[in-house]
Amino acid sequence: MPLPQSNLREVKVPGLVRERAYSMIRDAILTGKLKPGERLEDAELQTWLGMSRTPIRQALLALTSEGFVETAPQSHTRVAKARAEDASGYLQAVGVLVTGMTLLADPVMTPGQRTELVAHLIGGLAAIDRGDRQGFIAQVTQYYTDLTAVCPNPFLVRLVEQSAKGLGFNLVVAFADVSIDWAAVRVQYEALARSLKAGEGGASTEEATRRIFGLPPFDGASDFGTVEPDPITSDRSRELRLN
Numbered sequence: 056m057p058l059p060q061s062n063l064r065e066v067k068v069p070g071l072v073r074e075r076a077y078s079m080i081r082d083a084i085l086t087g088k089l090k091p092g093e094r095l096e097d098a099e100l101q102t103w104l105g106m107s108r109t110p111i112r113q114a115l116l117a118l119t120s121e122g123f124v125e126t127a128p129q130s131h132t133r134v135a136k137a138r139a140e141d142a143s144g145y146l147q148a149v150g151v152l153v154t155g156m157t158l159l160a161d162p163v164m165t166p167g168q169r170t171e172l173v174a175h176l177i178g179g180l181a182a183i184d185r186g187d188r189q190g191f192i193a194q195v196t197q198y199y200t201d202l203t204a205v206c207p208n209p210f211l212v213r214l215v216e217q218s219a220k221g222l223g224f225n226l227v228v229a230f231a232d233v234s235i236d237w238a239a240v241r242v243q244y245e246a247l248a249r250s251l252k253a254g255e256g257g258a259s260t261e262e263a264t265r266r267i268f269g270l271p272p273f274d275g276a277s278d279f280g281t282v283e284p285d286p287i288t289s290d291r292s293r294e295l296r297l298n
Contacts, residue, residue: 122221150268163235
């Protein structure tokens with residue numbers, strides 16, 4: 056494992072040490088200094104970070120729960136390396152979160168927020184046209200970041216903030232070895248930009264988002280069949296409990 060340069064001295068406050076270890080390891084993973092599949096050895100991490108094993112192990116535990124690190128007991132700890140065959144699964148996992156935010160954010164966003172979101176999508180389309188994969192990723196990442204800021208549900212926002220970076224990292228790694236139909240991607244994102252710009256309503260924008268992430272269409276109550284009355288809350292059930 057190559058060691059990034061660090062001149063930081065040991066911090067004596069336990070919480071700060073653990074947080075610093077977490078931030079530095081995660082940043083090294085996200086920037087590519089630590090490669091997918093690369094082993095993370097305790098001794099090397101201690102030398103690099105200039106701290107004891109305990110906060111490092113705490114940081115690795117947090118990074119494991121977020122999907123950045125894989126740990127096999129009695130075997131190894133390494134940077135997560137998503138497999139190409141899991142690409143669609145990661146895409147759908149991200150899509151469920153994004154679709155939920157889209158459905159809630161679309162009706163409440165201001166005209167200015169809508170314009171900014173559309174601008175990021177148009178920037179992503181331009182990046183596709185010039186063959187700039189990284190530029191496309193940067194633009195759509197900013198789109199989803201801004202969409203999160205618009206979402207009015209704080210519980211969903213918290214869930215996204217806790218899981219999105221790890222899922223996004225694995226998504227990018229998994230798709231690195233997958234042949235992408237960029238023409239199809241362009242059509243999907245163009246449809247999203249058009250729907251969002253027109254303000255056609257949550258359902259239309261939601262459907263465009265679902266297609267991007269390979270999620271099945273939502274047909275309302277028909278997806279769930281006939282919903283029977285809840286026996287726990289029905290009048291008859293209340294009578295039986297009272298008697």
